[in-house]
Amino acid sequence: MKKKLVVLTGAGISAESGIKTFRDADGLWEGHDVMEVASPEGWRKNPELVLDFYNQRRRQLKEVRPNAAHTGLAELEKDFEVHIITQNVDNLHERGGSTSVLHLHGELLKVRSIGNPNHILDWEDDLYSTHTDPDGFQLRPHIVWFGEEVPALEEAVHLTDQADIFAVIGTSLQVYPAAGLVSYTRPDVPVFYIDPKPAGISGIGHRLEVISTSATEGITILKERLAKEA
Template sequence: MKKKLVVLTGAGISAESGIKTFRDADGLWEGHDIMEVASYDGWIKNKSLVLDFYNQRRRQLHEVQPNLGHITLAELENDFDVHIITQNVDNLHEQAGSSNVLHLHGELFKVRSDSHFSPEIFEWKTDLTENDKDSNGNQLRPHIVWFGEAVPALDEAVEITQEAAIFVVIGTSLQVYPAAGLLHYTNPTIPIFYIDPKPATIYDLPNPLEIIALSATEGLPILKNKLLAK
């Protein structure tokens, strides 16, 4: 039986494919206050602005490709039972060939009804407008978990994490919760690997921890060789 390898990925791995993290040092997202484009209040206040913001993100996904980091994770499925939990809303893991990808924060190529009574999710590759409705006439919105909203996939992510034999963190500052808290659901005896060029300090973690202070494209091939050598 293959060992269960669970991987938490963040913006760093997608940035190497050219996807903008779009959050500046001053906290603005391409000139917008974060709450204007990533909260339900912002959506109610100015749907046109929010739709345009995510339409731009969606268009960009048509222009980028998976990088060596994504590809290496897909290749690891030859030897491990790989499960990816990602904070990213792109589909680059899937494009690279990864089979088990759980999106904590939603997906840009999906939309859903603005009504809480209509849980249906739709594939959506083009621009979304205020004229786009579900079959009941409800406005469609980006399938994105905005600030202040619940994270529907969290329980599943916790369950996957608890079953991990190896846990890997890639390209995240571990500042965004609840995703960052997943580390503390691991079995305390399993090894954890952290790949990031500027790794955050991890406190109160009993696990064996190895930091690879490199980018995803540099660090993942190294990790792959380490894992296969064991």
């Protein structure tokens, strides 16, 4: 029976594919204050700006490709039961071959109704204010904005609690509640943390191995470490 490897990924893994992140630009995301384009307040203030912002992100996503970290995680499915919990809204994990991906913060290629949160549609093209659900409610990006609940959190906690091995790749561990997932690992579970600027993780002591490098370089090191765990 394969061991369960649970991996929490953040913006750093997608950055190497060319997707810019706001954490490296003083709180600006593609030139915008994140609260203007990633909060309910920003949506109410200027929905056209928000729609245009995510239309641009959707177009950008079509131009980038999965990198070696994405495909490397998919390759680990040969030896492990791999579950990806990602803070990223892109689909690069899926395109890289991973078969179990949980998106904590929503998905760029989906939209949902503001009147019925369960009315979710696949969406690859531009979204405009004229796009509505059958009841006439505006469609919005299927993104978890700052200040909104994280519907997938309960499932993420469950996966983390079931992990035999836990890895964190490309995240500054500054965005909660995702950053708190490590605390749900069992006391005997090894934790690997890959990031060129790793944050401090307290409370797990000897179980933690920090690999201070990029995601694409770190996945090679992780594979070497996991060879003895399979």
